[in-house]
Amino acid sequence: MISCSEMRRLPLHAIAHSRAGDKGNVSNVSLVAYRPEAYKFLATNVTADKVHKLYAHLGASGVTRYDLPLLSAFNFVIDDVLDGGVNASRSIDRHGKTLSYILLGRFIIDMPIDLIPDSSPYLDPDFRWQTY
Amino acid sequence: MTERVFIAGGAGFSGDRFDAAVPLVEHLANCDGPRYLIFEVLAERTIALAQITKTKDPDAGYSPYLEAYLRPVLEQIKMHHIKVVSNMGAANPLAAAKHINKLAGELGLPPFRIAVLSGDDLSSYVDEQTLLEAPTMEGNQLSGRDLKAANVYLGGDAVANALAMNVDFVLVGRTTDSALVLGPLLHEFGWANDDWDKLAAGTICGHLLECGAQVTGAYFADPGFKDVPALVDVGFPVAEVYESGDFIITKPEQTGGCVTSATVTEQLLYEMHDPTCYVVPDVCADVSGLYLAEDGIDRILVRGIKGSPRPEQLKATVCVDGGFMAEAELSYAGMNSLARAKLAADIVLERMQKSGFNGEIRRDIIGAFSVLDGGDASASQANNLPFDGDYRVRLSLISADQKTAQTLCDELQHLYCSGPAAGGGYRSSVTPQMASASILLNRTLIEPHIAVEVVDR
Missing domain, CATH: 3.30.70 (Alpha-Beta Plaits)
Structure with missing residues (x-):
């Protein structure tokens, strides 16, 4: 049970992966659990509202979450987040292809460590991101 | 009756790897059944840029990389009876067809029979004011601006009709990307145009192939966390499709990359909004019941796709x-x-x-x-x-x-x-x-203008 598991504060990057796609001024950002056991934890915690806050500074006007339990995945559809879309944006990344790493890197949460894949560097006690 | 159809995805965007199709063609040569190679090279605005090029030079306006993609594989395509379906025709598929047969001549090959699909270019049969004044799906205003291009997304049924002309190649301008795959499946299996579950399965198969190596481990690597072997030689995808609509996504042996549930899931959701309603001209696809199963190394079986009736309106992109x-x-x-x-x-x-x-x-x-x-x-x-x-x-x-x-x-x-x-x-x-901007048009306005011309020299 989750209650028995040690918790650690980490970004979603530790337990899920993602890809962003664009259509007009709308970005869709998927969230796919590495381990099916993480699906319930993500479903409870990664709400559309919380995701909206992460993208609000880019102009996001709304977020819809679609659940795909058979694939241990979610699809977040984020409106008005691409500065007008690929033909209007002044961003270097006009498609918003990099935006998946906002969800993976900036959603930081206490998570049970047994949801992290066994091979993950996050489980290595010496793991640190390179810093100055 | 055809048991399985093999379809390979040789390019996922306008500037994809030029040598990607070489291992695909070798792989297809050893497949027992109808074989197809698709090249998806046409982004939303690429066709508008091509339209501008065409107005300056009536013999241009198709993919500038046509030769780069086809020269390495054209002889093998001929030898192994591999059919090619591509949108590299862009704004001028007819000129592209002539270029292909010129290239065939240079390589000492007899000419190909090439079907050229038209009807996507709205500027040839809808007046400019109607296009500029139609309400846009994004809510922005286009009227008063200079129209550059307007193309409606044609479906798999139009591609299948072109294949019915007993051709080696089908060149299109604007279709949905997935239609490049659904078309061959409709042609080979003869699926009814209201067999929604199968049309949806063929559409999702196309959706998974249309971005090339994005389903076979490319656009996926995150070193240390999501490692992908030999990305330098990443293999592009091959689908083995059954008449039932079930299909396997795989890649040629001895290529880099990987096909796993994770790579397929990421690509499945790429550019998708509501997973219960992925709309294309032929059908609305529902992947909420889709499930994946491993079928050996680098082989993922995809099943459980459902469909519902096609939309009455077709989407068009208007560029100003x-x-x-x-x-x-x-x-x-x-x-x-x-x-x-x-x-x-x-x-x-x-x-x-x-x-x-x-x-x-x-x-x-x-x-x-x-x-x-x-x-x-x-x-x-x-x-x-x-x-x-x-x-x-x-x-x-x-x-x-x-x-x-x-x-x-x-x-x-x-x-x-x-x-x-x-x-x-x-x-x-x-x-x-x-x-x-995107606009919606009744299909009854479009369908009478869809036509196929065959180029055979």
Whole structure:
């Protein structure tokens, strides 16, 4: 049970992966659990509202979450987040292809460590991101 | 009766790898059943750019990489009876067809029978005012602007009708990307046009193939966390499709990359909105019951796709003149470089304001706050960044006139001698833009204009 598991504060990057796609001024950002056991934890915690806050500074006007339990995945559809879309944006990344790493890197949460894949560097006690 | 159809995805966008199809063609040569190779090379605005090229030169307006993609594989395609379906025709599929047979001649091959599909170019049969005044799905206004191109997305049924002309190649302009795959499946299996579950399965199969190696381990690697073997030689995808609509996604042996549930799931959701209603001209696909199963190494079986009736309206992209975009960059590095970069940007913003410009200027400082932050320093970690770094100021705007765009570039360039200490590596560009919007049209308006022409020499 989750209650028995040690918790650690980490970004979603530790337990899920993602890809962003664009259509007009709308970005869709998927969230796919590495381990099916993480699906319930993500479903409870990664709400559309919380995701909206992460993208609000880019102009996001709304977020819809679609659940795909058979694939241990979610699809977040984020409106008005691409500065007008690929033909209007002044961003270097006009498609918003990099935006998946906002969800993976900036959603930081206490998570049970047994949801992290066994091979993950996050489980290595010496793991640190390179810093100055 | 045909048991299995093999379809390979040889390109996922207009500038994809030119040698990707070589292992695919070798793989297909050993497959027992109808074999197809698709090239998806047409992004939303590529066709509008091609349309502009065509107005300047009536023999141009198709993929400039046509030869780059086809020369390495054309002989094997002929030898092994592999059929090719591609949108590399762009705004001028007829000229592309002639080019292919010219290339065949150069390589000592007999000419191919090539079907050219038309009817997507709305400017040839819908008047300009109607296109510019139609309500757009995005809510923006197009009227009063200069129309550059308008193309409706045709479906798999149109591609299947072209294949019925007993051809080696089908060249299209604008279809949905997935139609390049659904078309061959309709042609080979003869699926009824209201067999929604199968039409949906063929559409999702196309959706998974249309971005090339994005389903076989490319666009996926995150070293240490999501490792992909031999990405340098990533294999492009092959689908083995059964009459039932079930299909396997795999890739040629001895190529790099990988096909796993994770790679397929990421690509399945790519550019998808509501997973219960992925709309294409032929069907609405529902992947909420889709499940994946391993069928050996680098083989994923896809099942459980459902469909519901096709839409009565078809989507079209209308492109109009969109002004000019300025982009200008300058680097600052070493001690206190972030402060010097911010000062540089502030100077240019103030000078633009003083010159009377009151529009929006996007400010990035690459290395500190950029693509994830919308050029907004407050949203990022910028305050915690090291003072000793390697930062690049980037300023950008879009304006109706070219002069304003050029002024922004000039103002940043002036900082070479008139800005903070040690700015270097100035680069800039001013590029004409295309604005676009989507409109919906009744299919009864479109269907009478869909036609197929066969080129055989």
